[in-house]
Amino acid sequence: MKLSELKKHQEARVVRVDASGELKQRLASFGLLRGANIKIIDCSLGKSTIEVMVDNTLLALRKEEAEKIEVEIIENQAYHGKQKRVRQRERRRLVQEIKK
Amino acid sequence: MxxxxxxxxxxxxxxxxxxxxxxxxxxxxxxxxxxxxxxxxxxxxxxxxxxxxxxxxxxxxxxxxxxxxxxxxxxxxxxxxxxxxxxxxxxxxxxxxxxxxxxxxxxxxxxxxxxxxxxxxxxxxxxxxxxxxxxxxxxxxxxxxxxxxxxxxxxxxxxxxxxxxxxxxxxxxxxxxxxxSPERSHNRLIYSDPMEEEIIKVRKFLDEKGFSYRDWSNREVAIGLLFEQEKLYKELHDNPIMIELYPMIRDSLEHIYTHHETKNIKEIRANEHAAIARGIALEVVDQKSAPKSLTLTQKIDSILLNKYLGIPIFLFFMWALFQLTFEFGNIPMEYIDAAIGTFSDFVGSHISSDDIRSLVVDGIIGGVGAVLLFLPNIIILYIGIALLETTGYMSRVAFLLDGFFHKFGLHGKSFIPLVTGFGCTVPAYMAARTLKSEKDRLITLFILGFMSCGARLPIYVLFTGAFFSEAVSGNILFLIYISGALLGLVMAKILRVFVFKGEDEPFVMEMPKYRLPSFKLIWHTVYSNAASYLKKAGTFILLASVLIWFVSNYPKNEAIAQEYSKKIELAKTKEEREKLAAMQQAKELESSYLGQIGKLSESFFKPLGFDWRLSVALESGLAAKEVVVSTLGVLYSIGEVDETSKSLKEILAKKLNIPIALSFIVFVMIYLPCFAASSVFTKEAGGFKYFVYLFFFTTMTAWVMSFLTYRATLIFFGS
Missing domain, CATH: 3.40.50.300 (P-loop containing nucleotide triphosphate hydrolases)
Known part of the structure; x- marks a missing residue:
């Protein structure tokens, strides 16, 4: 579904950004790219501008831009501590590999 | 450097x-x-x-x-x-x-x-x-x-x-x-698996060839090559190793492309970096719950960005700012005015030479004093703008206004230079650089002058104070600023439709967290602005006042002096003598250099209701807007007879009427910004031709709008 269709405060994850190079790059520099967590905080009258939270960043977008962002709703958030342990294990493995 | x-x-x-x-x-x-x-x-x-x-x-x-x-x-x-x-x-x-x-x-x-x-x-x-x-x-x-x-x-x-x-x-x-330290630590970032695979492959090859480049590790060279760093390729271009490297890199890139499902290397880089950043944050940041400041920001936003309340709240803040500027600013103003008056009398009584007394009292104290008077207003306005800037509210306003601005062909972000323009147009022109699209930027540059800068404030305060009661002056001031801004929007639309046609820039902007304004920061901004205002008053405006005094007193016309001295001798009553003396001064002023200059341009300004004094004041305002007030101060104090009404405000109230005052305000609101701002504009817009456009654009608009204001109010108020 599109970001513009998301309800207020619904947690979602970015699946795809269907924008041209420049806009895509601009969004990416704010951290809005595939895999980012996103939710809508506020809208102006007629949803012409939307305030979204991307990870820990508050961003303002126009409706036109929000329509280019494909998202999926997150049902169950994985437990943070578990993610962290997985990440650290992964990292140790990669460091070993590079040293080889 | x-x-x-x-x-x-x-x-x-x-x-x-x-x-x-x-x-x-x-x-x-x-x-x-x-x-x-x-x-x-x-x-x-x-x-x-x-x-x-x-x-x-x-x-x-x-x-x-x-x-x-x-x-x-x-x-x-x-x-x-x-x-x-x-x-x-x-x-x-x-x-x-x-x-x-x-x-x-x-x-x-x-x-x-x-x-x-x-x-x-x-x-x-x-x-x-x-x-x-x-x-x-x-x-x-x-x-x-x-x-x-x-x-x-x-x-x-x-x-x-x-x-x-x-x-x-x-x-x-x-x-x-x-x-x-002689050593530089090397890049130790770890990329995604497919990326790492290729980096290792290229690095191994470079190692085997015994390759080295500057102080880079071969891993860094491999990363640079795979991410297509232009500078690296330029420098390695003639290196024989590239013959062997090219097919290898092409192969590696193919793999990376398949994995990332895109061939855009910048996008791939962004994705890699995002993954690294996410990973690092996960590993090193420990955060029990959502950050308090962020939740607080969201709570404040739910009020300030409210669908229905957001814009009224913003308008209220702006209104309050201008009310404060006027109401609070007026309190110290009276004291400063009285102090300047006493000082000028004191100095005047100690100078025996008529010419020097006139230079010091009418020229220097009259001119610089008129400008000093407005320091309190300027300080309040700058505090307001500094508050907007440092708390993070400014970007909220951009958010609120984008929908509205967009209709006028402007970008929500144009709001920032526009508000900065209420302080000073020079940094505002520079702040327009945040706009990415060249057309958005040029439109913003062109209409920025319509946002009345702090230096125009004294003119407004002077005229509204002279013609309107204190109760409505603050509102009039607010109206002046708002109508300038609205005019700017309309002009933006016209420019967008007829001159700068083209695609809109997307609106993507960070909303910074709300921060409590730090007293130190605000004090610093206000202090430096007030200091530069005073410095200008002490140097540039002092010189300008002396110059204006000189051109309004010379050449001395002996014929007029003789004619009137005879008449005065013959006059019977004291009143008659004073009347004659005033007429003499007015005649002398008219025949001065300044009078001649004013006369030249009088026909241009006449349809707007301006006499030559107002015309000259406007022209001197091209150097700096503060000079308008000091010029008026000099010009009207020379021809002044009635010793009871000393302040410029009272003189103006007596000599002019509401239609002229409004027409003058409108002209000041719209016409060309000061010399410093104009030169920054020329630099930012990218050429002298833009300055020529700006000159005609603003002068014509100012003339037409003043003309309309004058004629319309004439009907309403009568002459």
Whole structure:
């Protein structure tokens, strides 16, 4: 579904950004790219501008831009501590590999 | 680039050259504030909006007998982007000489800030990371594992707070140490599996060939090649190794493309960096619950950005600002006015020569005094703008107004230069650089002059004070500013439809967290602005006043003097004599150089209701808007007879009427900004021809609008 269709405060994850190079790059520099967590905080009258939270960043977008962002709703958030342990294990493995 | 503020003797005394540091960071990370904390002085304007530092600037200071030379680059989210600032930053980082990059990072939003850090690390120069606002992070319940972060990034990380001064010494020592060390730590970032596979492949090949490039490790060269760093390719272009490398890289890139499902290398790089940043944040940041400041920001936003209340609240704030400017500003104004009057009488009674007394009392004190009077108003206005800037409310307004602005062919972000324009047009022209699209930028530049700057405020205060009761003056002032802004919007639309046609720029903007305004920052902004206003009054306006006095008193016309001295002798009553004396002065003024100049342009201004004095005042305003008031002060004090009404306000109220006053206000509101602003405009717009356009555009609009105002109000108020 599109970001513009998301309800207020619904947690979602970015699946795809269907924008041209420049806009895509601009969004990416704010951290809005595939895999980012996103939710809508506020809208102006007629949803012409939307305030979204991307990870820990508050961003303002126009409706036109929000329509280019494909998202999926997150049902169950994985437990943070578990993610962290997985990440650290992964990292140790990669460091070993590079040293080889 | 040399640093002027460093004294050469100092360098020789300590025998050490300055450590040159490039300061890079995302907007709103407190970079400028950190510079102030490090240098101990207040040399950079600090604000909570992207684009306060629009050009790179240099600050120099000393710590433990070492000179530090900081180059403050504009805040950018990335150095790969398209905006002017991003280009300025990238250009500098790639091509200039410096000892190290100080990457300033917002500790409360590490993950996003790391997107820039990863880009900087790939430049393969010395980097020190400053985790700024560490005090805020602590208050938010965020802990950062600094050692782990250092391990992952491979560079020194220092926790600092520009606000409390925590860690500043350590940061300076660390930078010194890193700059002096002969070794540079190599890029240790770990990319995604498929990417790593290719990096290792290329690196192994480079190792086998015994290849080396500058002080880069072969891993760094491999990363540079795979990410298609232009500069690297240019320099390796003639190296025979490239013949073997090309097919290998092409192969590797194919693999990477398939994995990332795109062939855009910039996008791939962004994805890699995002993954790294996410991973690092996961590993080193410990955060129990959502940060308090962020939840608070959201709560405030739900009120200030409310669908229905948002815009009324904003309008209320603006209205309150102008009310305060007028109401509070008027209190000290009366005292200043009285003090200047006493001072001028005192000085006048001690000078025996008529000519010199006239020069000092009418010329210097009259001109400079008229400008000084408005210092309180200016200070209040600047406090207001500084509050808007530092609290983070400014970007909320951009959000609120974007829908509305968009209809007029403007970008919500144009709001920032436009509001800055209420303070001074010069920084406003420069702030327009935050606009990415060239057309948006030009439209904004063209209409910026319609936002009345602080220097025009005295004119408005003078005229509204003279013709309207105190109760409505504040409202009139608010109306003047609002109608200037509305006119700007209409003009923007006209320009967009007829001159700058084209695609709209997308609206993507960060909403910085709300921050309590720091007293120090506000004081600094207001102080420096007030100081420069006073400095201008003491130098430029003083000279202009003397000049205006001179051209309004010379050449002396003996014929008039003789004619009237006879008449005065013959006059019977005292009243008649005074009347004649006033007529003499008026005649003399008319025959002066200034009178002649005024007469020349009088026909142009006549349909607007202006006599030659007002015309001359407007013309002198091309140099600086403050001069309009001082010119009026000089011109009207010379021809003044009635000793009971000393203040310029009362004289104007007597000599002019409401239609003329309104017409004058409208003309001042619209016509060409001062000389300094015009030259910045020419530079920012990109050529003298734009200045010519601006001149005709503003003069014509000003004339037409004044004419309409004058005629319409004439019907309403009668002459």
């Amino acid at each position: 040399s640093c002027e503020s460093c004294k050469v003797e100092q360098k020789e005394e300590y025998g050490v050259g300055a450590i040159k540091i490039a300061l890079a960071g995302q907007p709103n990370v407190g970079k400028s504030m950190l510079i102030n904390a490090m240098s101990g002085g207040n040399r950079v304007k600090v604000g909570n909006f992207s684009g306060v530092t629009v050009d790179k600037m240099e600050v120099c200071f000393e710590h433990h007998c070492h000179l530090f030379d900081l180059i403050d680059l504009p805040g950018t989210y990335s150095i790969d982007g398209f905006t002017k600032e991003e280009k300025v930053a990238k250009e500098f980082l790639l091509n200039e000489e410096y000892d190290l990059i100080l990457n300033v990072v917002d500790s409360t939003n590490l993950q996003r800030n790391l997107l820039l850090t990863t880009e900087l690390l790939e430049l393969n120069t010395k980097v020190v990371v400053a985790l700024n606002m560490i005090d805020e992070a602590k208050a938010d319940g965020i802990t950062i594992d600094r050692e782990q972060l250092e391990k992952i990034l491979g560079v020194k990380v220092v926790m600092v707070s520009a606000k409390t001064g925590e860690g500043i010494d350590e940061l300076l020592d660390t930078m010194h140490e890193v700059a002096d």
